[in-house]
Amino acid sequence: MIYENEKLSKYNWFNLGGLARIFFKPNSQLDLKNFLEKYGSKEKNVYTLGAGSNTLFRDSGFDGVIIKLGKNFAYTKLLEDNKIEVGAATLDKTVSDFASENSISGLEFLSCIPGSIGGAIMMNSGCYGYDISKIFFSLKAMNLSGELKSFSKDEIKFIYRGNNLTKDLIILSVVLQGESGNKNQIKNKQISLINKKKESQPSKIKTCGSTFKNPENKKAWELIKSSNCSNLIIGGARISSKHSNFFLNNGNATSSDIEALIEKVKKEVFLKTGINLELEIKIIGVK
Ligand SMILES: Cc1cc2nc3c(=O)[nH]c(=O)nc-3n(C[C@H](O)[C@H](O)[C@H](O)COP(=O)(O)OP(=O)(O)OC[C@H]3O[C@@H](n4cnc5c(N)ncnc54)[C@H](O)[C@@H]3O)c2cc1C
Known part of the structure; x- marks a missing residue:
């Protein structure tokens, strides 16, 4: 779906920001590819938005294209060796719960970060000594020309709250890898991290x-x-x-x-x- 002059305040945690000239919500890779082939190289300003929990949009809005992946990019899929494939629009909490249901440990910290997995990769999000780099296995992305790119863990350098990926990539899906664990212990760890957060943060x-x-x-x-x-x-x-x-x-x-x-x-x-x-x-x- 393409929306013109869309209110950005609906899409971020501050509930702030003016209008986006174009707001595009693709519902499939093909949808995104078609859009990018048409507009991707022409548009100077393109911003991929996740859950908007780390983004302040200015009052003047955005004279360009905001891409927000649609609901088909939110999914979880169990792979072998304690790996999980997740769509980039999946919320971190959903991923953590899915890992917990499948007795995979190491992803508990995601239960206290309110963003999407796409945002977590770009921000190398984390808390209490954990961050996404420690569970990252691989990802698929599309560049602004509509070409698919894949990156393995050896190809990305994560730093504190960032990485060395170029900013023209729209992350589509991510494979995360945890370790085999005990479901009750995993759930307890999720709860204790959530409680710890509640004590120190509003x-x-x-x-x-x-x-x-x-x-x-x-x-x-x-x-x-x-x-x-x-x-x-x-x-x-x-x-x-x-x-x-x-x-x-x-x-x-x-x-x-x-x-x-x-x-x-x-x-x-x-x-x-x-x-x-x-x-x-x-x-x-x-x-
Ligand atoms: C109450 C609260 C608590 C928080 N606690 C923590 C915490 O403990 N630890 C922590 O690290 N952060 C925390 N954050 C910040 C925030 O939740 C994280 O940075 C989160 O990972 C951002 O994800 P998002 O999807 O909301 O990203 P957005 O704000 O939508 O975007 C952030 C960045 O990611 C990029 N991006 C998003 N999706 C994609 C995609 N599919 N492809 C390419 N680029 C993409 C954007 O372009 C932007 O550069 C907190 C935020 C709030 C509101």
Whole structure:
């Protein structure tokens, strides 16, 4: 389906952003290939959106194409040797539950990350010492010319909250590999990680999680707190009282409010500590 002037606020966790000139929701690889062959090389701005849990769209919207994989790209399939093939649009929690049902351990941490597997690969998402690089086996993607590409684990270099894949790739499916485990122990681990998260991070709020990456050997939230930024408010944007690196839309924020708060915090932390915080969230659109 192709939508014109689609409201982006419906598709991200901040519930913010203007209109996308073109919003494309393919429901099959062929659908995507046909679209890319027609528009892929002509369009300068193409952004692949997952669950929007790490993306802030600007108020001015997006003068280009947003691609959001449709529901046929959300599936789980059991393979041999504790491997699971998942469509890139599958939510991390669904993948973790599927692994647990099949007594595969190592994927428990995915139960506390709210994004899609496509997003988890691009962000090398993780928590509590785990991340996607440790369970990644291979993936299939399509480039903007509509060509299929495959990558094995030896071909991708994962780094903290990123990887070396080129940005013109739309991930279609991923194979993850865990280890044979005990179903009850896996479920218990999922529950304990979810509870641990609930204790330290806010839930049911309009946020994209950690705004900044943790600098080496430092915690961004501690730097923000010690720079006296925790109580800053700009328009409808503020910082979670539970976790100083979680910025939120209190209901009537604009994207500009969130961005202004980000800039203010970055400046204050630099003045106080000399550390230049780097964004973890993606800010998309023209300022
Ligand atoms: C409450 C909360 C808690 C969070 N906790 C954590 C945490 O513990 N650990 C952590 O690492 N993150 C956490 N996050 C951040 C976020 O959930 C992760 O970064 C997540 O993996 C993003 O996935 P997404 O599908 O929502 O990505 P999006 O925000 O949609 O996109 C993020 C990036 O991935 C790319 N992308 C998405 N899908 C595809 C695809 N199919 N092909 C190519 N590129 C794609 C986008 O272009 C973009 O660059 C949290 C967020 C929230 C809201």
